């Protein structure tokens with residue numbers, strides 16, 4: 001067989017959030033370069049937070065990413081409350097868990113339908129699907145809108161939630177609001193069934209690479225999203241305060257995002273990691289779907305992250321409905337509605353401290369860390385987003401994958417690689433942060 | 443007339459404003475029926491290398507490369523819409539300008555920071571001519587739809603230049619000054635239907651400042667609660683820091 005040379009340079013990877021480049025260089029069948037380059041214009045969030053009130057942190061950091069804005073909100077609030085020593089009420093925690101479910105559902109649906117489905121249906125984007133698969137496009141938009149409408153009711157809007165703040169909620173849902181949300185989600189079930197049917201027909205590339213999977217773990221029987229410790233499939237278990245010894249960030253010269261590793265060369269976070277760690281705790285209906293589509297832990301095909309997202313969609317929908325039913329039964333205590341502003345009135349007691357938030361957002365575990373002084377002013381901030389943790393793992397996947405598919409044409413290899421990156425649902429726009437850059441060959 | 447060709451572009455931002463479009467649900471298909479989307483990197487792999495009628499630009503200009511790119515976009519389009527506060531007024535990215543550029547670069551990138559090019563954050567109208575502004579972080583979809591209608595009809599769109607308080611009172615909210623917290627409503631441009639106050643929070647000033655707060659602002663609110671205008675103006679820098687670029691350039695002239 002003739003020796004293969006492949007040179008791939010995908011600039012501005014489309015259909016991912018943010019900007020990334022794939023660079024692959026194969027000479028005489030030997031893989032010389034294989035990189036996922038992050039080229040996002042840095043936005044300096046951690047720098048900008050310095051000197052601002054801890055009561056503004058959520059408002060600012062949720063604007064790191066429009067897609068996981070509710071996730072950033074919740075991680076930010078958790079870190080802030082941890083820093084100043086505030087303990088949220090049970091009702092607040094319940095509502096936050098519900099909000100996180102909606103975020104997860106919304107984001108996964110966007111990913112499955114608008115970003116992954118076009119590849120699997122053999123078109124360039126969802127736009128041509130408007131003509132060829134109109135019912136699918138309509139369903140996707142309808143489902144997306146339902147999640148959005150539920151968030152509108154709960155927190156004012158989905159992109160940059162308004163009422164969810166440090167201390168609790170500025171506005172709590174009335175009984176009619178709970179009914180309205182329940183009705184919306186109840187109607188979503190039918191579309192969800194159709195989604196499962198559609199996704200079951202998707203054919204994903206066959207590829208396996210065993211890696212370490214990292215996410216929240218706990219001792220109770222709840223699928224951990226908002227609370228818990230940090231664990232891995234290699235047996236690591238640590239308190240979230242020790243997040244830096246989980247991510248062990250390091251620098252590579254070709255990326256403006258830091259890389260992460262734990263027990264081995266790289267690790268993965270996200271729906272598949274959560275599934276591999278906690279599948280036993282999923283809602284029974286989600287378990288049934290996993291069984292039907294043949295997803296079993298420990299699954300080591302990264303392309304199947306999309307399938308794990310599908311399973312999680314069912315979980316978030318069903319568990320979300322149960323939370324609403326529970327809230328309806330217990331009723332809501334409206335005395336907990338708060339107005340804090342910049343804490344001008346000292347509504348919330350403040351002390352100096354260092355707090356960490358660790359929350360499972362759609363793309364994996366997200367860490368926020370703030371240090372505040374005794375006035376509640378931020379002196380140091382750090383955010384480690386899921387994509388940062390995944391980039392290293394994606395590169396290791398690519399390095400194993402490319403030699404296995406050298407028989408394919410350049411176009412096919414490119415598509416396989418693009419699909420691989422897209423499977424991780426990377427949000428590159430927020431992955432550039434806090435670097436000590438060292439340039440190797442400069 | 444054939445459908446206008448529309449392209450979406452994003453610069454430094456959270457892409458949340460694009461997402462607001464996807465959140466329109468099935469009514470998005472009506473909008474898509476009236477226009478021909480030729481480039482939209484976040485959801486499309488297709489690329490377009492010819493001229494187009496309308497460019498919808500999201501995000502702030504923060505690198506030398508971005509300055510060149512936005513200038514080229516301007517040359518290729520007939521109408522340019524600055525979409526979302528990152529684009530219209532610099533938005534949250536402007537907070538970077540609170541710090542000396544070298545200092546914040548070093549803070550984030552360590553001693554080799556010079557390899558990471560960045561310039562002072564600028565709003566799109568501070569770099570190229572803009573025909574329509576859609577303020578908001580994120581944009582308020584009903585307003586965007588109105589702007590789009592105006593664009594398609596070839597009519598101008600006037601951003602309201604009165605304060606959020608006006609809408610807030612129509613919505614019968616209890617003023618948060620009544621509860622002892624500060625709100626930027628009296629100095630912020632309306633058009634969002636007092637979104638945040640309706641949901642129990644304060645206005646953070648995301649739509650930019652009214653031209654003349656003492657005239658166009660909610661005068662009675664300012665008087666009634668003795669709103670400390672200096673303090674309020676200072677707070678505006680979460681979203682409005684970039685206006686200092688205009689002010690310093692005016693001084694130079």
Ligand code: SF4
Pocket residue numbers: 063066159160455456457458459460500501525526527528529533534578579580581
């Ligand atoms: S204006 Fe706000 S919502 Fe829109 S892109 Fe910028 S940060 Fe995101």
Ligand code: SF4
Pocket residue numbers: 606607608610611615616617618619625626627628636639645660663
């Ligand atoms: S100051 Fe704020 S709360 Fe009071 S009327 Fe104006 S917008 Fe409404």
Ligand code: SF4
Pocket residue numbers: 578579606630631634635636637638639644645646647648649650
């Ligand atoms: S109330 Fe203020 S902060 Fe909220 S959307 Fe309107 S202008 Fe923006």
